[in-house]
Amino acid sequence: MNILVSGAGIAGLSTALDLGVRGHQVTVVERAGHLRINGSPIDVRGDAIGVTAEMGLLDAIRAKRVDMSERTRFVDREGTVIARVPYEEVNDSADDIEIPREDLTNILAAALPPNATIRFRESVAALTEDGDGVDVRFASGGSARFDLVVGADGLHSRVRKLVFGPESDYLRHLGLYVGITELNSEDFGDDDRGTMYNYPGHMAGITGYHDKVLGILLFRSEFIDYDYRDLDAQKRIVIDAFAGHEEWKIPRLLAAVDADPEFYFDSVSQIHLPTWHRGRVVLVGDAGYCAALLSGRGTSLALTGGLFLAEELERAGGDHTVAFDHYEKRQRPYVEFAQSTVDVGGAILAPATQEAITARNTRLRSLPAKSREPKGERA
Ligand SMILES: Cc1cc2nc3c(=O)[nH]c(=O)nc-3n(C[C@H](O)[C@H](O)[C@H](O)COP(=O)(O)OP(=O)(O)OC[C@H]3O[C@@H](n4cnc5c(N)ncnc54)[C@H](O)[C@@H]3O)c2cc1C
Known part of the structure; x- marks a missing residue:
């Protein structure tokens, strides 16, 4: 055909x-x-792994595997680690393959x-x-x-x-928007990778794999009506959403957004x-x-x-x-x-209130030490 x-x-x-x-x-x-x-890297999970085997691509995919989510931790406005995210909280399937x-x-x-x-x-x-x-x-x-x-x-x-x-x-808008921008790897060190800073309804984070460093900006918002093909409009929305916040590395992340010709931005929505x-x-x-x-x-x-x-x-x-x-x-x-699996992520990554942020950190800190240990990068 x-x-x-x-x-x-x-x-x-x-x-x-x-x-x-x-x-x-x-x-x-x-x-x-x-x-x-x-x-940012994406996940191949469950039966999709068998699908890639069927396509003859599983070995090639495994060879490019990375592991970013294992090193995730929340920091305060000074950058001090206040809670680590256990691997199980961000990966619900043992056979997950994370790949750029x-x-x-x-x-x-x-x-x-x-x-x-x-x-x-x-x-x-x-x-x-x-x-x-x-x-x-x-x-x-x-x-x-x-x-x-x-x-x-x-x-x-x-x-x-x-x-x-x-x-x-x-469209079912889930109340969040996300922006992802590439950062200059010379400006952000290894210690920056896997860090996330919150204030109510907002998360700014830095992640990376190989020699790439990415900034992630997640925020809660009602549905915004804009031309989704207009890159400048996308940048404006994110910069406005974090406006007035000079703490942590937010200004540097926003400067990167402003300069990025391939900036990715979208609503967190379902069809x-x-x-x-x-x-x-x-x-x-x-x-x-x-x-x-x-x-x-x-x-x-x-x-x-x-x-x-x-x-x-x-x-x-x-x-x-x-x-x-x-x-x-x-x-x-x-x-x-x-x-049906989307509810937990938003509550962990971008709690809506300061009380919810504090409660999340307290809960994460109370988890057994073993599950809080980062396992290091596999690739
Ligand atoms: C640039 C980009 C970055 C992403 N980053 C992430 C991420 O960091 N984390 C995550 O979980 N998901 C991310 N996603 C979404 C993720 O890739 C998808 O949810 C998933 O892989 C399913 O992919 P898809 O091919 O259905 O849709 P998409 O990945 O959105 O691909 C759709 C493709 O169609 C093209 N397209 C759109 N409109 C038209 C048109 N009218 N005519 C022709 N082509 C068109 C787009 O340019 C794109 O290449 C990203 C998507 C894109 C496009």
């Missing part, structure tokens, strides 16, 4: 790979001019077969479906016809908007749709069922989603109506589980 995939994130790349190795002709369109490889987003993206892209190609600076402008195919008009002006269209274009999916309607119908397919169009990954950053399972959902879709298409002999139904039945339990 001739299949269009919108988006070259983890969902788009893994779907393209899973479809491509099964002989389909796959075109991936990515709005950015390059693979978007920024962000850039490495997983590059591994998937490098594994694409020749019949799966990526077109950068391109996106879907309009879709018209008839009984036999989908006519796609691209933002660049060209058009083409495909047998199927996969929307893997993330939380703010264009394909979802075109086929299922406005994002506001499906809930009653069904992920309509006609010849199907959604995979955050586009269909974003579980939100706090679940730590968005990448795993993207990986299982891509494989289940490709396997079911093969099993159904190309009958997409049967395949899409089966894909949804297999994937739905993973999505429901992932979407």
Whole structure:
């Protein structure tokens, strides 16, 4: 089949790979001019690990494994450690593989077969479906016809908007926003990595892997209506959210945000749709069922989603109506589980009040010493 995939994130790349190795002709369109490889390390968990084995990529993924979450600790405004985060609090699955987003993206892209190609600076402008195919008009002006269209274009999916309607119908905002910026590694030492500072409703943190140092800014807020493609607007929102706070390293983190051309910012939100397919169009990954950053399972959902879709298409002999139904039945339990796991993270990382921050620190300090020991970096 001739299949269009919108988006070259983890969902788009893994779907393209899973479809491509099964002989389909796959075109991936990515709005950015390059693979978007920024962000903090992400987790491959549970059955998604088996999926990467099935794709022949598990060894390559294991080889790039990092371990940031084991060193996490909270500090006060002077930088003194006031509580450590036990490994179990941030990792609920023993077989978790933490890998830089850039490495997983590059591994998937490098594994694409020749019949799966990526077109950068391109996106879907309009879709018209008839009984036999989908006519796609691209933002660049060209058009083409495909047998199927996969929307893997993330939380703010264009394909979802075109086929299922406005994002506001499906978005559940969880009350938090997150920004991630790259910091100059010469300005932040090893001791800075894994530190997090809170004031009510806000968390500023520094993390890192290999020679990369990242600043993370998390804050509580009602839903903010802004153009999510406007980088300057994103930077303004974060800088305003932390305005007036000169303590700890907040000013330096905000200066990095201001200067970062690849700054990542988004709401911590979920997408809930009653069904992920309509006609010849199907959604995979955050586009269909974003579980939100706090679940730590968005990448795993993207990986299982891509494989289940490709396997079911093969099993159904190309009958997409049967395949899409089966894909949804297999994937739905993973999505429901992932979407149900987000409550704890926000309460630990960004407590809403000073009392809640103090109570969290007291609780963490009271945990047995063994579970508070950082284990060190595995890679
Ligand atoms: C730059 C970036 C940094 C991230 N950092 C983190 C992180 O630190 N921690 C974390 O837990 N999660 C992060 N995420 C989200 C995480 O990658 C996803 O939740 C998960 O991997 C599922 O991926 P996805 O492919 O469904 O969506 P995404 O990773 O959002 O990928 C969607 C892709 O589609 C592209 N796209 C968007 N709109 C269009 C369009 N109209 N046409 C064509 N292409 C389009 C985007 O540029 C992107 O490449 C990040 C996502 C991005 C894009």
